[in-house]
Amino acid sequence: MKVAQIIEPNKPLKISEIDTPTPTGKQVLVKVKAVGVCHSDLHLWEGGYDTGDGFMKVTDRGVRFPVIPGHEIVGTVAQIGDSVEGIRVGDDVLVYPWIGCGSCPTCEKGDTNLCEAPQSLGVFQDGGYAEYSLIPDYKFLAKISGIDLEGAASLACSGLTAYTAVKKAILNSPENILIVGAGGLGLMAVQITKALSNANIICADLDDERLNKAKEFGADNIINTNAIGYGQPEASKNIMSICNEKGPDSIIDFVNAPPTVKLDLSVIRKRGNIVLVGLFGGSIDLSLVTIPLKAITIQGAYTGNYNDMIELLDLAKRGVIKPIISKHYSLDEVNNALEDLKNRKIVGRSVINP
Ligand SMILES: [Zn+2]
Ligand SMILES: [Zn+2]
Structure with a gap:
């Protein structure tokens, strides 16, 4: 499968072919239909944040390069592991990317987005700037219907x-x-x-x-x-x-x-x-x-938990929010996509269609 990776900060992302993973156990392989291009992808690409009295490096927060960015993933289930329940091949899904360690009190409460050992997709592990994305557990998927699929991507983040x-x-x-x-x-x-x-x-x-x-x-x-x-x-x-x-x-x-x-x-x-x-x-x-x-x-406030995302999907179905996708890119255009966002050329949201 074709993927885009950040090899090191501030260098162009590298497009390469890697083996498409095979899901086992609770894992699900999603064929990425659209992945949102987010400001936090820029911070990841730039290697960190300005804190006011210095630069907070993402590598000090646990990021390891190379990494496939992209945490706003919508797609179709392509393949499932043998312990997956309630999700079938062909289902349209929105991926909940703010995965935690799974075993700390915060994760057990369901607030995996606030875990102190975050495993977020597209940040701490490979994300959706790729033809396929391997989701570690089917419980991080939400089936979507009745709303614009690509528009739903940003519901996972912004x-x-x-x-x-x-x-x-x-x-x-x-x-x-x-x-x-x-x-x-x-x-x-x-x-x-x-x-x-x-x-x-x-x-x-x-x-x-x-x-x-x-x-x-x-x-x-x-x-x-x-x-x-x-x-x-x-x-x-x-x-x-x-x-x-x-x-x-x-x-x-x-x-x-x-x-x-x-x-x-x-x-x-x-x-x-x-x-x-x-x-x-x-x-x-x-x-x-x-x-x-x-x-x-x-x-x-930093993102939200899985249940918040489900509540938000309901609001989107009721037409309360209408996410606007203003620009589309192919995976080969990934560097332009990030540059355009950086140079404030994007109104609303842009997506990559791998
Ligand atoms: Zn945790
Ligand atoms: Zn985001």
């Missing part, structure tokens, strides 16, 4: 992240919720929030076109922070006036850069909840006394 962030943000039944960043994730979060809560949705971004989309998708108020700047008092003032001077009860920050988090902290309501999602990087000074005095919660 959609899942948006969904769990919204779940965390609406736990306190917010009157007002601020969504920072109206990119792919932010727009999905607007749709999900609209479907799951009665909160007044405020969306902040730098771009009018994206903000108009946010409005179309259900945002009640939009704020273009480009003219005023995320870190400027004017932006805070505008948001406060929308919230009757009380501030948003919850904020989901899909950018998570110093200027946006400063804005979040300046407007968050007493007892409010800030969910940080973006992987932009950087660092800020925190006014420590504000945190107890306002009794605020600052938390992170």
Whole structure:
């Protein structure tokens, strides 16, 4: 089978032919129909993250090169091991990629995405930039029908992240919720929030076109922070006036850069909840006394568990979210696919069709 591998960071991915694996036991071989090209693939390719005071190398987190990237996999079951139940050859499936060690208390609770010894597909083990992908256990598959197959790919990652962030943000039944960043994730979060809560949705971004989309998708108020700047008092003032001077009860920050988090902290309501999602990087000074005095919660959201993905698939079937695929690539074009994403040429999601 044909595969694309990262051999070493920042070098072009290598296309090669390797033996197609044969599934045994609980394993399932999936013929990849589409695999999403995700920002985290870029981080993997670049070899790490900017943490604000240095560079966090993926190899220090357990990644070993060469690796086949790709964690947003949809495809058709091609072959199954002899202990597989409930999945048949020919089934269309979405792969849950956030696999853990399987034996720690976090994994036993089902939160394999938060395992301290992650085995995620397309990161710590080979993923879907390939004609076929070997899934270690049939329990990581979800059968899909009734929705656009390729569109479903991003539900395993960006959609899942948006969904769990919204779940965390609406736990306190917010009157007002601020969504920072109206990119792919932010727009999905607007749709999900609209479907799951009665909160007044405020969306902040730098771009009018994206903000108009946010409005179309259900945002009640939009704020273009480009003219005023995320870190400027004017932006805070505008948001406060929308919230009757009380501030948003919850904020989901899909950018998570110093200027946006400063804005979040300046407007968050007493007892409010800030969910940080973006992987932009950087660092800020925190006014420590504000945190107890306002009794605020600052938390992170990173993907979601298998059950969250099933709930999200249901929302997609009901038409609550409509993932948009804007560009297709062949496996041979994998390097262009990553370059285009890096150079911000992609609106919504692009996929590779191996
Ligand atoms: Zn574990
Ligand atoms: Zn992803």
